[in-house]
Every structure is written in structure tokens, then in C-alpha cells.
Amino acid sequence: MFDALSERLEQAWTKLRGQDKISESNVKDALREVRRALLEADVNLQIVKDFVAEVEQKALGAEVVQGVRPDQQFIEVVYNELVQVMGEANVPLAEAPSKPTIVLMAGLQGTGKTTASAKLALHLRKEERTTLLVATDVYRPAAIDQLVALGKQINIPVFELGTSADPVEIARQGVEKARADGFDVVIVDTAGRLQIDQEMMGELARIKETIQPHETLLVVDAMTGQEAANLTRTFHDQIGITGAILTKLDGDTRGGAALSVRRISGQPIKFVGVGEKVDALQPFYPDRMASRILGMGDVLTLVEKAREEVDMAEAEKMQEKILSAKFDFTDFLKQTRLLKNMGSLGGIMKLIPGMGKLSSEQLEQGETQLKKAEAMIGSMTVQERKDPDILSSSPSRRRRVAKGSGYGEREVSELVTNFQRMRTMMQQMGQGNFPGMGGMPGMGMPGMGGGMPGMPGMGGNPSPQPGWRGGGGNPNKKKKKDKKKKGFGTL
Structure with a gap:
């Protein structure tokens, strides 16, 4: 979604990098890229003309803020104008004074x-x-x-x-x-x-x-x-x-x-x-x-997706497991399935700041690694899922898991090693030893920085969401289902 437009606009910022300030001469190159980006995105011609004119006027009139680079200032101007063009704020569906x-x-x-x-x-x-x-x-x-x-x-x-x-x-x-x-x-x-x-x-x-x-x-x-x-x-x-x-x-x-x-x-x-x-x-x-x-990225939408899928009580239990380093392979499976319920891996990554530039190939590798991990975990016994350490010390168990999943013993060993490393990191993050990080590192996905980027809500205090009423049945009775309140927690 909007990948080509995003790439084109990024080329506009490069025209201003290394400059001391935004000037009439250096902003024209950046505006030319913005115009080209919008036209290639098939935006209405008149809207493109108006958009570029507004951006030029506001960019040249922008006050120079100490410590802020010209390209950053220009991005802010373009961002504000994009918001203005698309409507400034969310407009909810109308609600009539009397039903319906x-x-x-x-x-x-x-x-x-x-x-x-x-x-x-x-x-x-x-x-x-x-x-x-x-x-x-x-x-x-x-x-x-x-x-x-x-x-x-x-x-x-x-x-x-x-x-x-x-x-x-x-x-x-x-x-x-x-x-x-x-x-x-x-x-x-x-x-x-x-x-x-x-x-x-x-x-x-x-x-x-x-x-x-x-x-x-x-x-x-x-x-x-x-x-x-x-x-x-x-x-x-x-x-x-x-x-x-x-x-x-x-x-x-x-x-x-x-x-x-x-x-x-x-x-x-x-x-x-x-x-x-x-x-x-x-x-x-x-x-x-x-x-x-x-x-x-779009962290707010990501958090809202999490709130719809994560059970508050379950999230608190998961948090306790993380803090005590008792997070096991069964818990990992729950987390990956929850991730799938929220949408495709590519769609979720684009909501995380800095992750929108992952290539299709990298995302496919990530999906493949998750499927591979699920297959190997599916070949483990209940005891092995609960206590991954016993796989570390038993080559015969690893061979059995490898044979059952269709992968090599070396890949099973890597899975176990990466999982143990991940569990240690999660415990440290849960205890606050990694400020600013709040998520689940992955299983060493190739091409994705060695791990799946963190997801919001890890170790957080989930805020309750109201339950919702189901449709159908007798519309005169607003029966609330016995749903647990939802928040967002471990992902």
C-alpha cells in the first residue's frame, strides 16, 4: 500500500539533506520529486498543483528550528499538508436522534x-x-x-x-x-x-x-x-x-x-x-x-488491532511467565497464531515505525521461518514444549523432532538455541533492562535483522475495552455476550 509513493517522496527528502536551511533554490528540486510522486500515484492533476503550491509556500515560510535539519522540516510540512488534503480528522458514522x-x-x-x-x-x-x-x-x-x-x-x-x-x-x-x-x-x-x-x-x-x-x-x-x-x-x-x-x-x-x-x-x-x-x-x-x-508506521492502529485480539487475563499470565523465564514453546505458538489473527506479517510490519521498508523477499523469509518453527514445535512432545532445555541436552530428541517435522537436526538445534536466547532477552526486557523496547524478539528470521521486530504491549498494563453485543436474534434486547474485557498485552 502506497509503497511507490513512499519511495518517491523519500527521494524528495534526499534533495535537502546536507543543506543548511530550506531556500527557494534547494526546495524546488524537492518539490519536483513531490510533484512526480503524486502524479505517479495517479492523484488528480489539480490537486497535485494545489498541494505542491501549498507545500512550497509553507516550506519557505517555515521558521528554522535549531537542531532540526531542513529535510526533517520539509517532511513535517508535507505530512501536515497530506493530513489537510485527506480531511484532518476521523469523521465517525452519524447516529440519528431516533432509531434507526x-x-x-x-x-x-x-x-x-x-x-x-x-x-x-x-x-x-x-x-x-x-x-x-x-x-x-x-x-x-x-x-x-x-x-x-x-x-x-x-x-x-x-x-x-x-x-x-x-x-x-x-x-x-x-x-x-x-x-x-x-x-x-x-x-x-x-x-x-x-x-x-x-x-x-x-x-x-x-x-x-x-x-x-x-x-x-x-x-x-x-x-x-x-x-x-x-x-x-x-x-x-x-x-x-x-x-x-x-x-x-x-x-x-x-x-x-x-x-x-x-x-x-x-x-x-x-x-x-x-x-x-x-x-x-x-x-x-x-x-x-x-x-x-x-x-x-501507524502504532495506534497496531495497538487497536492488538486490543481486539488479546485477552487481558491471558496477557497478564503471559507477562508473569516472561518475568520468571517460564515462557515456553506452547506460549510461542499462541503468540504466532495471535499475530496471524491480526493480519499478514507484511501488513503488521508496515504499521511499525522503521519497518515499512522491508522488502517482499524479507517478509516472505519471515513468514517461512514462522511456518518452519510451527512445524518443528508441532513435532515436540508436551514435555519438550514446556521445557525446551531438555532438547538442548538430548540429540536423540532433536533427531526425532527433525524427522517428524521434515527439517534437519541442525535447524531444530538453531530453533532451540534461538528460543533460549529470546527467552532470556524477554525476561530482561520485562524487568526494564532494555529501555524503549517493548516486544517479542523473533526466532532469528534471516534478512530481518536476526529477529522479528518487537510488538507494542509487551509487559504493559492492559487497558480494558468494553465488550460488544452480537447481532441477529431479538434486536430489541441488547444482550452482552460473556466476553472477557479486552486490552493489549504480550504479542
């Missing part, structure tokens, strides 16, 4: 609109808001079936009247059903347009007029670049949108859509889709996105 809040989903075919509807419903459930999904796409084959299947997968009810009913009538009855049953939110999934189809746009306008939504969200494929800006303008002019959801942000995204939608429509990007899984939807924070684009 009505959300109308719009967009072209192929943007992931139906999946985004289900993802949004799941996100709202985490906020303890019950949701009813309404299927009005009677044109695309199996569109209604797709939404019903997604609803069953996440336990969210779906209202539909089949493919022979009028979409406007389906939407009207769906909203009435949500109102009668006491749902907090109703999400109306509409038919996608092949391009700007005036007949279909007219139908969308009639649906909007009938149900009077509090939110009209345009689902935009982030890979469409500046074309997303043109689509946004058309939908906004003809229908009137209140926000956007960017999908496929985990793909080969050049960044043009993220930098164009807000400036063109004046409406905020509210959510971003970062994967195919139904839970891969995140609120959009312009400042965090700007940090990612500039290769600064």
Missing part, C-alpha cells in the same frame, strides 16, 4: 460494495449497535444470496424480498422493519452501476428520496486512482454523498484515490477496507494514513 440510523450504500459494480456493507455491520456490532442489512440489488446474479451468506457468516440479519420486487419498495419496507424491530442501524445495499448509468442513478435517487438516509456512503475502489475523483464528483453532484469507504487498500494501491476523494467532494473518507476478510474494515484517520505514506 439509515445508511445508504452506493457505488459502481466491482468495488466491493456488498462486502463493505457486511463489514460495516460487523464494525457497528463491535460498537454495540445492532444492524439490519437490506438487499435491494435485484439485477446482479446472486447479489442477494451473497449478502444473505455474509449476514449468516457474521450473525447479522438480512431483509430481502427476492429479485422480482421493486428496489425502492424493498428499501422502504426494510427501513420500516428496522424501525419496528428496534434496530440501531439499517444498511441498504443498492445495485452497482456499470459506469454512470442515468437510469440506475435515477433509481438510486428515488431510493434516497424514499428512505431519507442519514448517511449516503460512496464505496470507491482505491485502485482506480484519480478516476475515483471523477466518480466521486458525479455521484456527489447527482445523488449527494456524506462520505466514502475506500476498498482494496491492501492491494497495489498507488494512493490517488485516498488523496483525491476528500478534496473533490468535500466529504470525508469514513472507512477503509484493508483485506478480503469480513472484519477487515477500519475507521479512516488522515493523520495515521499520512504517517504510513511517509514511512513512519
